Amino acid sequence: MINDTPRVRFAPSPTGYLHVGGLRTALYNYLFAKRNNGKFVLRIEDTDRNRYVEGAVENLINALKWCGLDYDEGPDKGGDYGPYMQSQRLEIYKEHALQLVENGHAYYCFCTPARLEELKKEQQAAKLPQAKYDKHCLSLSNDEVAAKLNAGEQYVIRLNVRPGQKVAFTDIIREYVEFDSNNIDDQVLIKGDGYPTYHLANVVDDHLMKITHVVRGEEWLSSTPKHVLLYDFFGWEKPIFAHLPLLLNPDRSKLSKRQGDVAVEDYRAKGYFKEALVNFVSLLGWNAGDDKEFYYLNELAEKFSLERVNKAGAVFDIEKLNWLNAEHLRAKDPADLLQTLKDELTAAGIGFTDKTDDYLKNVIAVMKERVSFVKEYIEKSPYFFLPVTSYDENSKLKNWNPDTGAQMTRLKDEFLKLGDSPVKEDYESALKNVAAELNIGAGKLIHPLRLSTSGMAAGPGVYDIPVVLGKAETVKRIEDAITRLQ
């Protein structure tokens, strides 16, 4: 099996959205598959009917696709080992559980929830190191079991764990891990409603789907011995395990909703680029061993290895994500940002039908070094999309004195003499000329020009603003400013 092409899977339970921790798990599986010319499978673990969430699978798939994590086989895609929804494989689990019952590796249990609860209480009261099922139903004879079954009594099927054994396995990230079977409970394999538990379903499916490497979160490490036992009881070769470190809140607890956004779609809605999110998450627990931090998905796929995944949990640092988002934004061509900007303008209720694509692309180019998110184009340079309605008070006080009106009139006239579409240098030399003529420093015109055209004290280069706005609009804004500020 190990010599076959690697096959890995991302096996989320559809809880409604894709958690960033899940994204990291999916990403590492995807990268491992790509790096090793293997297959990446999406399997939906929907064996808990109480947790059914409408539309959850669609959301999950959409989020994965948005991130660019394409899988080779999955519920909406098919494949040779389907179906890929566990709720559609119930018969398979039942058959396998029965096979285990026949071999004596599993048994029927008819204990009621009430008895189980009582048992637990007793064990806690007796201060037993751990509460486990007491194998009460293991002593039932075949006839007794048959009778109860015939009578339609509700049952579960439990794993029959023999005490006093060492259960060990190797893990790419944790190396050697060993458990004492005394600490392993007779886990329920088939629940009262006929659905399998995660433990049975994941082992059966991983085997049937020929999964070679199980790459999942560290929260599964403690239940891996149960899975190891199952592989042994079935007589199956075990996959290679790799348990990933957890993603943490700033206070180092497991990343949770309460302390910020955890869903991929939250970050998408906030305007993060998929490239930045994927890049950031890839670095939470892995690095190539060099200083490179800016990666695209295909570059990660060339360098990724499970051996270089860290053991310790990683805090999700939003500041660094923001930085990476800015880096990815700067790396993009203005044309690639155009549609996103239009979407943001629409979302902000700002019409742009009077603006050409070239106009918007100029805005994008000129502000690129100054924003981290596309929506910041609107926040930091509204004057490119809306008229100037007010002027920065500090700049007004500092840069607009009684002489400024006349000087700006002179500048405006000089601008008027320029050709139809002046370039940066044209505006610059016009301004320099006026300053020289008036015998004043260029700053006396530069700051009022910025204030007139943008109403703000910060922004792109002063001469970039008239170029983007165009001569007519620039002149109009200067005239407006003169009447309103003088």
Next chain:
RNA sequence: GGCGCGUUCGUCUAGAGGCUUAGGACGCCGCCCUCUCAAGGCGGAGAUCACCGGUUCGAAUCCGGUACGCGCUACCA
């Protein structure tokens, strides 16, 4: 409580016995650039490598213990 896993600057990390006066990145501070704000360049502060003991000529790196953190402990995944 039991079992398991983990522990290098605030955060993400490099480091796989001598190359380390522990390197990089984010964030923070300063300087330069400059019409502003950024970006960029340069520099700075920031880690007794959790602690204790052992192995070794030599340990962040190997071993043991302790502490702390996290995970699991369901007919949830």
